[in-house]
Amino acid sequence: MKASVPAWLTSTWEANWYSFQYFLFARFLFGALCLLGLVFPGQWNVQLALPPSPTLFTLFILFLLLSGGGLLLARLWQKHFNFQLSLQVVVDIVLINSLMVLAGGIESGFGLILLVSLAAASLVGQGRWVLFYAALATFSVLIMQSQAIVAQGADSGSIVQAGFISAAYFATAILARLLGQRIMANEELARRRGIELADQIHINQRVVERMQDGVLILGHDGRIVRHNPMAARLLGLPEAATHLESCTPPLAAALQNWLAGYSSDSVFISGAGNAELGARFMPTGSSSGEVLVFVEDVERIKEQAKQLKLAALGRLTASIAHEIRNPLSAIGHAAELLHEERRGETFDRLLRIIGDNTLRLNRIVTDVLELGRQKQARVEGISLRPFLVRLAEDAQSVGQWPPDVVRLDVPPSLLLCFDRAHLHQVLWNLIANAVRHSSGKPGAVQVRAAASEASGRVDIAVCDDGPGVSEQMRDQIFEPFFTTHSLGTGLGLFIARELCVANGATLVLRNLAPGMAPGAQFVISGRCDTCL
Known part of the structure; x- marks a missing residue:
């Protein structure tokens, strides 16, 4: 998008x-002054080296009319x-030559005008036609x-x-x-x-407006010169905010402490909510002497750091899971061979424990490796009601x-943009x-x-009437390997969120x-307006 520029920079054509x-x-204006000098010779400081005459008066009237008409x-x-x-x-040339004729020729000096x-x-036309x-x-x-020369026999000096x-x-x-x-x-x-420059300013404004951090330009007295929408959201600034003290006192106090040298460049404050x-x-x-202030959401930074740690952990566990699979298969195979010998009930119980835990470990390894091999989503428009009905029928058919x-x-006509296999999982x-x-x-x-319709998104809520999720567990529920079930792997919700x-x-x-x-409610929020 092209930025607007000042009027004097719009085009050379308009400047001309x-x-x-x-x-x-x-x-x-020149013609008007000369005409006034002819009409009121004693009242204006405009005097011509020519005696007033009807011809001269007519000449300046014509020049004034032509100049005004041209304007x-x-x-x-x-x-x-x-x-x-x-x-x-051409009008100027005719006027000056006429003045020279009335004044007696080239010696009058009117040609210099x-x-x-x-x-x-030449300057107005930027050099075009000037030689002409x-x-x-x-x-x-x-x-x-x-x-x-022909009429009056002028001397050679005039030539x-x-x-x-x-x-x-x-x-x-x-x-x-x-x-x-x-x-x-x-x-x-x-x-x-x-x-x-205007384009660069426009680009900079677009970048600042869409930054995930708040940006403010402040005066030394706390006056708000400019801010982006994210700063208004994080700090709760009203649209008519002009001074920090009236709308966000913590930031105003931090600014004064920084200006006085009592605090470092980075401080923590409380914002909206x-x-x-x-x-x-x-x-x-x-x-x-204005001050630039960047405001960051600490929770968002913590969440980003957490995601980076989880990504690194996922790569590490995937490599470990790959190394575990081979010896785990050997343990399971050896347990099956021992089970065939039937040495007693106690021996069978121990083998069953080995087999159950081997299957659990193998399921964990499979989930971890599957997480590392996630393919790119092939998004399509899915009609939710037939999809969910089919999913429920399949689950009930296998018990x-x-x-x-x-x-x-x-609703029967609701669509969701999602990969079909991912949504099923x-x-x-x-x-x-x-x-x-559930009960x-x-x-x-x-x-x-x-x-x-306003956001162009679809919300799918899965609710149960069970005991719900405690406040202590809410922050850990999506972390890998966190589970409340004895046979769970702790990767189901983590993989589900990554697929979303x-x-x-x-x-x-x-x-x-x-x-x-009481119960839990997990909500999937996806696109429904466009699947491109």
Whole structure:
């Protein structure tokens, strides 16, 4: 997305028209002053080296009308720039030559005024057509002087003077052309740099607005100069917030302590909802001495560190599980051979213990290796109600869930963007856990789904009427190898959450609504608006 730029940087075309209008206004002002000098010669400090005459008066009236008309035309009809500029230069040449004729020829000095007009036209037109203007002015001067020689028999000095003025016209034109080209190059460079700077500012603003950390620019007195949306959310800043002291006193106190040198650059403060936040101060280096503050959610940082540790642990356990599988298979095979000898009840009981624990270890190894081999999710739009009905029928057919224990409350037209195999594994695990911890009565486990049009997401809640999850266990429930079941591996919920993350979804443990029986509620929140 392209950033907006100042009006003076919009285009060279617009800059040319602005300069042309100023040029026309200056000519109109010049004509008005000259006309006032003719009408009120004793009241204005504008005096011409010509006696007032009807011809001179008519000449300036025409010049004033043409200048004013040109100014109006340039404002209302911004087309054919070179034609309009050339027309006004021709008007100047005609006026100056007429003044020279009325004043007695080239010796009057009026020809020098045309140098100003040529230079201004060259700068306005940025060097285009400037040599044509100089040639036209030279041609008109030479024609006028030739007529004067034929009619009045002017001396050779006037011819030399006409030559000098003509040379001055071309010299002015060439210098103005070079200067105009330099100005045009500088304007184009400034325009490009301005656009690049505006684009960079726009990109920086987009980045700051979407940062996961809060960013504030503060004055020494705690005045809020600027902040991003995340800072407002973390600190609970109202939209009209102008000063830290009135909306977040902890940060205001930390700022003053940092400015006084009583604290380090990083401090911990409490934010909105008593959330623990980390604040880092640093000077912006600006002349106003403003302070840049980064505000971080400490819980999010802890969660990221936890995820990094879990990822490292997953890689470690996967390598260990691979090494365990071979000796574990040998132990299981040896136990089967010993079981065939039938040496007594005590011996069989010990072999059964070996076999059960071997199967449990093998299940743990299988889960760990499967976690390390998770394939990329193939997301598709899944109709939830038929999918869940089929899942319940399959589970009941193999005796996994007692009949009527699981009750479905899913709208028929609800879609979820998810990998079909991943969703089967996640819901199978969640519903199996809910059935195991429920009372076993009909409807003890409920699977509910609802869509939110505002967020474009679908929530699938798996609830049971069991004892629920204690507060002490809530922080550990999704950690690997944490289990409350003697035969569990502790990897089911961990793998389920990882599969949800791979599909752009979340899996969280939520409290049941007030008034409901105690139990656990696991909620999957996934996309329903687009599956691309």
